[in-house]
Amino acid sequence: MNKEIKLFLNYLEKVRNYSDHTVKNYSADLKKFETFKQQKNFKNxxxxxxxxxxxxxxGIRRAGISPRSLARLLSSLRSFYKFLNNEGYVTNNPTSGINAPKLNSxxxxxxxxxxxxxxxxxxxxSWGDFRDKAIAELLYSSGLRLSELCQLNTSDISLENRICRVLGKGKKERExxxxxxxxxxxxxxxxxREKKLENSEQAVFINKSGSRISARSVQNILKKMSSKMGLPFVNPHMLRHSFASHILESSGDLRAVQELLGHANLSTTQIYTKLDFQHLAKVYDNSHPHAKGD
Incomplete structure (x- = not known):
């Protein structure tokens, strides 16, 4: 891998505190870009x-990449060139003025x-059922991301104070x-959990072998649970989204929802105002005497 790319990825991890998953995405995008650079025989x-x-x-579009992935790739290039510019490797930014395809909202x-x-x-x-129910309850009760749930240690939860300490995106902590x-x-x-535990594992949620549960396992747990309860497929994100929309629906406090979800920008949270409007529109259609035009 190119030296500048390595420096950039290290910067994302050490300085910006990006998650391993995010850094891997940047790495994959920039590997494609590096291959293009080599094929075109560009030295710098x-x-x-x-x-x-x-x-x-x-070329990437012709390969069939989705608009969302293409937008992410272009964002990776922009960030990379901004880093190169700040570090003095380049004086220009060829990504400026290039817009990503519009995404359906x-x-x-x-x-x-x-x-x-x-x-x-x-x-x-069974022991697995008690774990699974606790997972579903906590996802909906506290609006956790899947990664946040899997990272939880017993020391992060105070049952007495009914508080959960969460390490979110950018390694930002919130309660x-x-x-x-x-x-x-x-x-x-x-x-x-205590009966099943045979080691010093600190994870709140463990698998059959007593190790920290994986994200894939949680997804499968909810899939099986929803099927067992005669419901359409439910995933962790749906419970987080439901938590946010139900809080907003009841309180109307967008800032509070932002804090609870751990969103850095209010604009990210504002999508839930659209969900709330959908609810209001449904209430209107069902309640207003002139809504149906009868």
Missing amino acids: WSNLTQHDIRDFIS LLPKAMDTDMVNRLLDFQPS VPIGALAIKALQDWYVY
Whole structure:
């Protein structure tokens, strides 16, 4: 891998505190770009022009990359050239003026309260069931990201104070409340967790071998749970989105939702105002005497 790319990835990890997953995405994008640079026989990054960037993007598009992935790749290039400029490797930025394709603004899928209640009505009968119920309850109760849930240690949760300490994106720490039902589910799970634990594992949620549970396992758990409860497929993100939309629906406090979700920018949280409007529109259609035009 090119020296400048290595320096940039190290900068993202050590200075910007980006997650391993994000750094890997940047690395994959820049490897493609480095291959293009080598194929075109460019000696330095400063030799590439805006025309070359467009040529690279066109080639990637022809390969069938999705608009979302293409937008991420272009963002990676912009950040890389900004770094190169700041470090004195280049004096130009050929990525400026190049726009990513417009993405369809897809609203996150949120479950209504009845659907959430049906899922969480799951009655555990084994150690795995008690763990699974606690996972689902905590995801909905506190709006955690999947990665945040998997990283939780027992020291991060105070059952007495009903608080969960979370390490979010950019390794930023925040505290979120835990609802009474999630507390009860965690208390039940801890009884079985202690029986299953054979080592000093600190993870809140463990697998059959007593090790920290993986993100893929949590996804499969919710898939099986939703199927068992006769519901369409439910994933961790849906529970987080449902948490956000239900809080906003009840309180109307967008700033509070931003803090609870751990969003750095309010603009990221504002998508939930669209979800809330969908709810209001549904209420209007069902309630207003002139809504249906009858």
